[in-house]
Amino acid sequence: MRGYTEGMLVGDKGFAVMNELQYDIKPLIKEADWLNSAKVYAFFDFGHVYAKDSNNLKNENEAFIYSTGVGARAGLFGRLDANFTVAFPLKEHKYYESDEDVEFLFFIQSRIW
Numbered sequence: 001m002r003g004y005t006e007g008m009l010v011g012d013k014g015f016a017v018m019n020e021l022q023y024d025i026k027p028l029i030k031e032a033d034w035l036n037s038a039k040v041y042a043f044f045d046f047g048h049v050y051a052k053d054s055n056n057l058k059n060e061n062e063a064f065i066y067s068t069g070v071g072a073r074a075g076l077f078g079r080l081d082a083n084f085t086v087a088f089p090l091k092e093h094k095y096y097e098s099d100e101d102v103e104f105l106f107f108i109q110s111r112i113w
Contacts, residue, residue: 001045003067003087003103009049016047036075043087044068066090071105083107 001016022041029035046066071085085105 001047001065001067002043002069002085002105003045003089004065009063009065011049012052014047014049016045018045019043034077036078038072038074040070040072042068042070043085064091079111081107081109081111 002018020041020043022039024037024039026035026038029038044066045068046064048064067087067089069085069087071083073081073083075081083106087103087105088101089103
């Protein structure tokens, strides 16, 4: 879930919903042959994780969490994809051990063929 540390919550079952509003800014950028695509987006994510009820053990890790943020993604030089996200966790959780109120995520990927 964007905005939280990966692996913060674990369980046998759960779900995540990731919602994005995207806007294509490529038409606004003139004379950039190296730029194949460019989009900005805003998002709201939420999810829930829980353990199966086995031997009546309570899962202290069970939780709903949600976050919001903005980002940009681009296709570059015909072979690279880049994504930069600024995410804000909206719900505190006892296993979320960050002193920051914001998380910065950067991803780059290359296509070989």
